[in-house]
Each structure stands twice: as C-alpha cells, then as structure tokens.
Amino acid sequence: MANKNIKEMSFLDHLEELRWLLVRSTAAILICATIAFFFSDFIFNEIIFGPKSPDFVTYQFFCELSQQFGLDKSLCVTEINLPIQNREMGGQFSMHMWTSITVGFIFAFPFILWEIWKFISPALYENEKKYAASFIIISSFLFFVGVLFGYYLIAPLSVQFFASYIVSPEINNSIDIDSYISLMKTSAIASGLLFELPIIIFFLTKIGLVNPEFLRKYRKYTLIIVLILSAIITPPDVISQVIVAIPIMILYEASILISVLVVKNQEKEKLKA
Incomplete structure (x- = not known):
C-alpha cells in the first residue's frame, strides 16, 4: 500500500x-x-x-x-x-x-x-x-x-x-x-x-489519465504530427525527414508498451488486495 x-x-x-x-x-x-x-x-x-x-x-x-x-x-x-x-x-x-x-x-x-x-x-x-x-x-x-x-x-x-x-x-x-x-x-x-515521453506516459497511466487503448487510437494522428514536424525542421528531402521521424515513433510505440505493463501491474495489485 x-x-x-x-x-x-x-x-x-x-x-x-x-x-x-x-x-x-x-x-x-x-x-x-x-x-x-x-x-x-x-x-x-x-x-x-x-x-x-x-x-x-x-x-x-x-x-x-x-x-x-x-x-x-x-x-x-x-x-x-x-x-x-x-x-x-x-x-x-x-x-x-x-x-x-x-x-x-x-x-x-x-x-x-x-x-x-x-x-x-x-x-x-x-x-x-x-x-x-x-x-x-x-x-x-x-x-x-x-x-x-x-x-x-x-x-x-x-x-x-x-x-x-x-x-x-x-x-x-x-x-x-x-x-x-x-x-x-x-x-x-x-x-x-x-x-522523456515513455517516463511521462508511465506516470500518466498510473494516475489514469491515459491507457493503451487511448494511445493506440491516436497513433495515426501522432504519426501525421511527427511527419509534419519532421518536414518543418529538416531539409525538404525524404531521407532526412524519415531519419528524424523514426526515433520519435519508436518512443511512442515504447510508451504504448509501458502503458500496457503499468495497467497489467495495476490489475495484479487489485487482485492481491
């Protein structure tokens, strides 16, 4: 407790x-x-x-x-x-x-x-x-x-x-x-x-503000935002835009996985209680 x-x-x-x-x-x-x-x-x-x-x-x-x-x-x-x-x-x-x-x-x-x-x-x-x-x-x-x-x-x-x-x-x-x-x-x-996105998602999931379903639902919108940001901050070529976008999307997917683990641990704690 x-x-x-x-x-x-x-x-x-x-x-x-x-x-x-x-x-x-x-x-x-x-x-x-x-x-x-x-x-x-x-x-x-x-x-x-x-x-x-x-x-x-x-x-x-x-x-x-x-x-x-x-x-x-x-x-x-x-x-x-x-x-x-x-x-x-x-x-x-x-x-x-x-x-x-x-x-x-x-x-x-x-x-x-x-x-x-x-x-x-x-x-x-x-x-x-x-x-x-x-x-x-x-x-x-x-x-x-x-x-x-x-x-x-x-x-x-x-x-x-x-x-x-x-x-x-x-x-x-x-x-x-x-x-x-x-x-x-x-x-x-x-x-x-x-x-720090995975860490932020960890705490937001713990307090119930986000969950894996929410993150998966808005994945496609996140991808669009990331691609737009990559196009803004990089030269107008596909290669550099992809290089910038890939790590950010990996972080987002890692955040979803972390959110899943947090929810599972919370369910286990409820069963023990």
Whole structure:
C-alpha cells in the first residue's frame, strides 16, 4: 500500500518540500553552470558553433548516406554561409551567462530527477520505491540521448536549411547571436524532454489519465504530427525527414508498451488486495 506519510503531511508541508526541491535543484544548476562558464572556448567553438562547419559529422553522414542511395552528392554540404553578429553592448556576456545556465541544467538533470523522485515517492507503493535508481538512470539516459539527437540531427539540419534558404538575392543573412543560440538550445532541450515521453506516459497511466487503448487510437494522428514536424525542421528531402521521424515513433510505440505493463501491474495489485 502507499506510504501513509503523504496523508499526514499538510498542504503547507508539501509546499515546503517543493520549495526545497526548487532550491536544491537551482543550486545544482548554478554549480554546473559555474563550471561550464570557465569552459566557454570549448563549449562555443567546438560544440555550439560546430554545426556551422561543413565538416560537421552530421553533414558528412548525410553525404555518405546520399551516395549509398545513389543520389550522388545531392545531400553533401560544401559551404555554410552563416555570419553571426552581436548588436548589443552586453550581448556576448549575457549570452555567455545564459548558455552556461543551459549547460548547467543539462548536466544537473539527473540530480533534478532525484529531487523529483524524493518529492513524489511518498505517494508510491512500498514495492515501487525500490525502483528509484532505475528511474534516475533510465530517465537520465533518455534525456541525454534526446539532447544528442537534437544536437546532432535537428540543430545541424535546421542550421543548414535556414542558412541556405533565400527568398531574394537582395537579402543577406546576418544572423543575430541570440537567434542562433536559441535554435541550438531549443533543439537540444526540447529533444531531451521529448525523449522523456515513455517516463511521462508511465506516470500518466498510473494516475489514469491515459491507457493503451487511448494511445493506440491516436497513433495515426501522432504519426501525421511527427511527419509534419519532421518536414518543418529538416531539409525538404525524404531521407532526412524519415531519419528524424523514426526515433520519435519508436518512443511512442515504447510508451504504448509501458502503458500496457503499468495497467497489467495495476490489475495484479487489485487482485492481491
């Protein structure tokens, strides 16, 4: 049965626990951000501005892939004309600070998950609390894989597409640093959180908001949405769109399987009761 401590805690006690969760999580992010601040050369030159180079690993991969499919070098990137500018006096310092905080959030994510687990654990059954380590490891793994997916696939495909997109030769692309950094952060963080879908479905199924039947019913609509998103964030070719769509659909199918397992476990618990 669930821990009775949650029933004994008042609403103010829960708010106090939530406050300390936020305080400790913020402290962890700031500590990681401080460390990242001193590695700015590597973070900016090698990581953030990496997709600006035609030699970036993703472009090389697509170039080889296109040749494997007999497309000659139609997907090969030989040049990326993307000058980046800063138009504000404190723009580079502000960008440095916020980028460090973003990196801090990424590396502090496992600790944040641990804090979230401690917050929700009183509401779990006793036999579920032993899965704390598994929850942290699996959730962190999915998040980091998602971040890498966003960085190595979505971000470079977006950079290459928008850098080469021209509506008129009279218009020169001179991208503001905030716009470029925003694209990189959004691609990485959003993908990382998207890859948490199986974990989210796990908890939504436990509290009864979704079930396997619901997920199967809307599978075709999900596929359409994924394909539309893939078409928006990737260059207008089928290969790159499929490469982006496949992992997302695999996550959705895994979420259905997880939902099935949760429902079966709940039925077993009811029979035991």
